[in-house]
Amino acid sequence: MKLEVISRRPRGAARPVPLLFVHGAFAAAWIWDVHFLPYFAERGYAAYALSLRGHGASEGAERLAAASLDDYAADLASVVADLPAPPALIGHSMGGGVVQAHIHNHRVPAAVLMASAPPHGMVGSTMAMAMRHPAVFRELAKMQSHGPDSADFRVMRRALFSDDLPDELAHRYLARTRGESGRIAWDLLGFGMPRWRGRPDLPVLVMGVGNDVFVPVHAVRMTADSFGTEAVMFDGMAHAMMLETRWREVADCIADFLDDALAAGHAA
Secondary structure (H helix, E strand, O other): OOOOEEEEOOOOOOOOOOEEEEOOOOOOOHHHHOOHHHHHHHOOOOEEEEOOOOOOOOOOHHHHHHOOHHHHHHHHHHHHHHOOOOOEEEEEOHHHHHHHHHHOOOOOOOEEEEOOOOOOOOHHHHHHHHHHOHHHHHHHHHHHHHOHHHOOHHHHHHHHOOOOOOHHHHHHHHHOOOOOOHHHHHHHHHHOOOOOOOOOOOOEEEEEEOOOOOOOHHHHHHHHHHOOOOOEEEOOOOOOHHHOOOHHHHHHHHHHHHHHHHHHHHHO
16 A cells, blocks of 8 residues: 655754654644654654555545554554664654554654553543533544534634644644544544553653643553653643644654663664
């Protein structure tokens, strides 16, 4: 299957470990190319982002509804195999679940989970969203059933972005969202998530935001506990961390973590 991969390379020689970014639901590789891919290329990393099957310019749109977490993990593994060296993986939301599925069976230099689906699944987070943010729950169901164009812009804008993001940008980003697999929602509830086997040799950064209606603070902290680390939280941001006006704070945190983790691994 042909998969879209967007890449940005540094001007000079690249660091030995490349980076591979995995998007969340309804998105594609483009979401990383707004800020993150150029930023990390400037830091000396060869930075790549893939569009999972049925997303962006990747093949498989006609079979998207049935795509599973295992299918997405297979997409990730195929792109990893084509890179010049094993990459550090950065996954957001659903993409964090895909990264977890990959590292369950493969060794990687490091992993970053941003507002990620937790290892124990999304049942608790989804129930919390339905109770505390019923409008978001309703519009998300509409997006799942009828496509992103069916959702109320005002509701999804407040769920995904902070108030300081201009409406013009929010419109532009939401206009680029597309459909998502119905099967993956079932898998992410917990029925398809791998049971994480702790591995102390894997450096993992777990990140979340204080205003996340999809992956609340307690779920982020439970993810961090599963990986034996402390969660890094950003107040005043919403779920789409890589598109926020303060995106650079998130990118700086990831870069500092990767610089340390990959230097230690390279030395070892």
